[in-house]
Amino acid sequence: MTTHQESLLPGTRRALLHRIAVAQAEGRTPSLVAAVVRDGRAVWHGARTSVDGHGPDETVQYRIGSITKTFTAVLVLRLRDQGLLDIGDPLEKHLPGTGVGEVTIAELLAHTAGLAAESPAPWWERTPGSLRPELSDVLGEQPLLHPAGRRHHYSNPGYTLLGALVEEVRGAPWEEVLREEILEPLGLHRTSTQPQAPHAGGWAVHPWADAMLPEPLEDLGRMAPAGQLWSTTGDLARFAAFLTRGDDRVLGAESVAEMRRPAAPAESADVVDGVTYGLGLQIQHRGGRLLVGHSGSLPGFLASLTISVADDVAAVVLTNCTSGPLPGAVAADLVRIVAEAEPRIPEPWRPLREIDPAVLELVGQWYWGTHAFGLRATADGLLCLAPLTGGGRRARFRANGDGTWTGLEGYYAGELLRPVRRPDGAVSHLDLGSFVFTRQPYDPEAAVPGGVDAQGWRGIG
Template identity: 80%
Template sequence: PAPWWERTPGSLRPDLADVLGEQPFLHPAGRRFHYSNPGYTLLGALVEKLRGAPWEEVLRGEVLEPLGLDRTTTRPQAPHAGGWAVHPWADALLPEPVEDLGRMAPAGQLWSTTGDLARFAAFLAKGDDRVLGAESLREMRTPTAPSATADLSAGYAYGLGLEIRHQDGRALVGHSGSLPGFLAGLTLSIADDVAAVVLANCTSGPLVATVAADLVGIVAEAEPRIPEPWRPLPEVDASVVELAGQWYWGTHPFGLRFTADGLVSLEPLSGKGRRSRFRANGDGTWTGLEGYYAGELLKAVRRPDGSVSHLDLGSFVFTRQPYDDGASVPGGVDPEGWRGIG
């Protein structure tokens, strides 16, 4: 509710009800994406409730200190830039107020530096088990509620706290933000292992997200990612290796590959069609991480003698030969086998 939250002290909204107002839900839950600053306030309140401490203390102890973000704080620390408004029709400046936003602080009251944000970008790319592991970060980079048609056509979606964009054929994640007097943007390309941070101490002007995305593209094209040196796995599970190679879903050929990061990759050999990576569940099965098979269970079905009959992926049967008559193909295989037409 009014007044303009970014330019008023937090003392005007001491309680959550003062932030959320009488109609906090603008859309049915889960139906579409709509950015919500009060939603971040609610998250801050939830952190305080679960941890029994102010959200700033929890953020410092559980995120900022483990990652070494020593210059990221909820209050400005000298030396710091002041925030300015630039007159749109004259070369004149107006200092912007700096407010303690109180309950609304989780929605944007963080002061930081390019160095700290670069370190944070490295965390978003690699993960840190003291804060969040790589698997949780993959989930953050996955779109959640559906976006509006205009967002989809612009290649924009939203994950768990991360903006997801596609620009010039490149998948980008990160976030932009602003408070009166300041603009900030962090953009990361996981595939290129390149991130860009853009900060400006003005209320409006540079499109920081676009500038950051352009910087990522320039660096990625001028300095392509150096491939990691190949190294054999420290240990090899023979029961897993025997599953690697070519499989058929009906007559569609697929390749199953085990990667150094412990994941399984299943993709069509034609290069087009349904593909996914799978994580091991520790019991000889794997769960899909993305695409058509996200959340689906992949398992090897074995015969009484221990040999592999087929792969079962969400009820889909993958066999070593097209419609292998030695496997359990739903509907059965014609006993006369493959034939020509005379």
């Protein structure tokens, strides 16, 4: 018998509150709100100080900046999954006339297209979007700074192009497509392109005095797909659950998992922290934990959405100041606090309903040369290959229905596992992308590339 924990333990809740209280006080921000998601639902909400004289709750809007990019990426992958484009297509195929049409959609999603980080002056985040009515105004005279596909270079104009791509293929404004295809199906009713009361105002805090200056709340116009959205901890908690599990009404689990996989190399300055980028999601190793999500900032606001899929815990942190607290670090700490204080309870082991004798014949110990591996059939219908001792290549394999299996991850992702049988039908060895796995180290009866010495195993006298 198992029980579902609807809420967190008192000690965990206090540790979470302490963390955001320290962030708000030391970061000198007017307000800070946060939420924690576990098992697909929000289990904690916390807030410090006030918005318009009241403590902010999970319904108060804050501007979320570049978290908007993740929403835009979902829209693009929906087009791919519906067969309307391939992310390997050059942009020109679907959005002609941009001047950078040779870059691919995938490169734009992963910030590897070589585009400039920002649009030409004036500073687009603090000036009206009406100053940049056309894509040419966003891209400028020198939009490409690096060879396409060679390096990760974060680009706000790149996501403006993706928003324009969505509009071109759908034949409707980006905002309208976003509402119909993501916000409404997921129930994100407090996420919008314009602020809706109650919402926080954006502030700049003086670096050497406890004084504040209101920041302008500009409409970003063409740049909207890169950073326009306003949202709440309640809505972003639901969005985090979607990014963990997928939702077939919007984007299936397999495509969401694809977003979470690295699609860009880490910049040299990021290697220590292990930061890279997927398809619309930032990826980072922090404290031995793999975290995915996105940060956001615009004048007056900072935001972070952070997920540990392995722990099934996510955190959202929103604040209304231009600089001060570090929402990404705070969110990562909230995830860590919950994951360590209340570790995920694994699903109970259950046996297979039935086992194919041909599959059972494959399981057990195998050798690649002298390296010992175990091949196990699991209750989800997969085969799992892993070293018996130490580190090494491991992967799960999915049956193809013809006696072969395809690798799902790591070195063997996409590679074919093929049982090779003797004339009597018994399995001789496994062929895995040309690697030969045998029941004995360098089995002389199997086809081992390079052959086996005729004198066999021996000592040295």
